[in-house]
Amino acid sequence: MxxxxxxxxxxxxxxxxxxxxxxxxxxxxxxxxxxxxxxxxTTSSAPAPSASTPSQTPTATETPTPTPTEEGQLVEITVAGGKVTGPKGRVKVKAGSTVILRVTSDVADEIHLHGYDKHADVEKGGTADLKFKATVTGVFEVELEEKGLQLVQLQVQ
CATH class of the missing domain: 4.10.810 (Virus Scaffolding Protein; Chain A)
Structure with missing residues (x-):
């Protein structure tokens, strides 16, 4: 039918x-x-996080900020064995403030703040400060120039 x-x-x-x-x-x-x-x-062969496995996803409250000092906002970075330690991701700094980038490195190189075109030389095994007034807003990369190694991004707002 x-x-x-x-x-x-x-x-x-x-x-x-x-x-x-x-x-x-x-x-x-x-x-x-x-x-x-x-x-x-979603499909994944990786095991789901458990109570004993901390989450690797940063939260919005973990945005790195510089340490306030009498001289300005201090951002401390260390380079050893090609690895960068210090704040991860974008570091937010206040427009109009003084910022000090303090870089300790196991290699001699030039610290370069793109966008501001500021430079400072760091000796092998030494520490160098790159101090500047954050007058231009935006996101700016800081790197070891010769190595092409990004150290941090500064977000001036």
Whole structure:
């Protein structure tokens, strides 16, 4: 027996198809519909974090900030064996403030603050300060020039 779908069945199939299309649209990055959709399913061979495995994702409250001193905002960085230690990511500094970049390095190189075109030489095994007035807003890279090693990014705001 060949049965034709009823209007109700056709309507239900249409609604289900529209729902599927809407949910597919949510997965493509729509921020308004994403709040009502289910979380995306991911596949990974890595184990899920447990209570004994701390999360590696930094939180918004972990934004590095310089240490205030009498001379200005101090950002301390150490370079040893090609590795940079100190604040990670972007360091926010206040526009109009004095900033001191204090770099200790196991190699001789030039510290270069891009955008401000400020330089300071650091001796092998030494420490150098690059002091400047943060008058230009934006994001600026600080690097060991000859090594091409990024030390930090400063966000002047």
């Amino acid at each position: 060949n049965r034709r779908p009823t209007r109700t069945t056709t309507l239900l199939l249409t609604v289900a198809a529209l729902g599927a299309v809407t949910l597919t649209g949510c997965a493509s990055g729509s921020s308004t519909a994403a709040a009502t959709s289910a979380p995306p399913v």
